[in-house]
Amino acid sequence: MSEPVETDDDETDPQSAIDAQGEQRRAELDDRIFEHNAGDEQEGIPFVGAGPGDPRLLTVAGKELLEDADLVVHAGSLVNSELLEEYCDHAETVSSIGKDLEELIPLMRDAHEDGGNVVRLHSGDPAIYGAALEQMDALEHEGVPTYFVPGVTSAFAASATLRTQLTLNEVSNHVAFTRPQGKTLTEEDDHIGEFVEMGDVTTCIYLGTHAVADTMDRLIDDGHDPEIPVAVVYHASWPDEDVIYGTIGTIGEKVKDAGYRASAMVVIGDAVTGAGYERSYLYDGWADRGPDGDADDDSNETADNEQTDPAETTQ
Known part of the structure; x- marks a missing residue:
């Protein structure tokens, strides 16, 4: 869990918190980078990408977190109301539209510290023009751990x-x-x-x-x-x-x-328009060619357990 960072500035000031977390990030990498991958459910407040709009384009991870949430702070009309109705009808929902960090950070911090499951729901993917990191830094500065949950961007x-x-x-x-x-x-x-x-x-x-x-x-x-x-x-x-x-x-x-x-x-x-492109190497037998560029004599074998799926090769 992230520990509060002491500074000479007022710790309730989000900009001071952002600056302090930035300095800490420059000094050393966060251990959690090496402990978790993007699919892990982690401790703290997840910043979830709601996807582009259609509720079915929400990730499974996002859906599970929303279904367990007590408080969902969402991006207002940028998030489809159908998604909120389908996955968040049991939770308290608060729109972040019109609220600044001075209001949002205490709201999420207090709910988390009271034992509630808090989800911060951004439109699309929070890593693309989401202004997520400044919220996360402000929360981390006050000892509230956070993490990203990717979404489908528009x-x-x-x-x-x-x-x-x-x-x-x-x-x-x-x-x-x-x-x-x-x-x-x-x-x-x-x-x-x-x-x-x-x-x-x-x-x-x-x-x-x-x-x-x-x-x-x-x-x-x-x-x-x-x-x-x-x-x-x-x-x-x-x-x-x-x-x-x-x-x-x-x-x-x-x-x-x-x-x-x-x-x-x-x-x-x-x-x-999708026009004018050339056939790629992926499905033209490239994966079956030998080191000299010639097709291997065995490349036409059809046994499923011996054939390499071209989709498994990298481009």
Whole structure:
């Protein structure tokens, strides 16, 4: 269990707690890194990824933790109410929308110290634009252990909806998770144009629905091909999911006409259409080739207990 860290600052101040935990992290690695894996149920408050929206896309680990919870602090309307009704109807639920760390940390700490099972429920995956670590650091500073439980992020739900892969041989070798410039990100820290310029990158833009038109205008001003495919998936996996297809040159106006200002995943790149990719090495006999690149004479044996499943090889 994490021990409280003494500082000269007011220990109730979350920023002081975050700073103290950061210093401790620089000094030495947390022993729990080597004691637990991502699937373990651990001591303390789990920060659970609720997934993109559909309750069925919650992980088994997340479902089990929610079903045992006494208090669930969730991300408000970013978490599908159907999920809360299905798995949290027995628990006290509190929305974190409109609450700052000064309110959230004592709420979760006190419930935990009173013996309750507390779950912090984030939308998508808490490791992607979730602001989870600052809450965890503040809790750890006060002696409350925490841990991550991964969730399905919206980029993966969008990929499933679009019936394509984010990576495709000879089309997209890389995936970039990013956000556009705005209140949080400065113009200098906006690298969307650089990702698009690389050509073989699928760029997934979070928190940028309101800025689709501006983002596309900047890409065109920077000389990018206006015909590059773009898909905007609103509320990926929710009942009201909507998909808008276009290009860098057309998608801004289409999203404006649809009236969406939030809660959409923007995907840029040729992988959006799933066209033009080359067959991979995985299923073309590569796994059966000998050291000289020639097919082994025994490669066509069909006995199940002697055949290697290509899916078990690594790419």
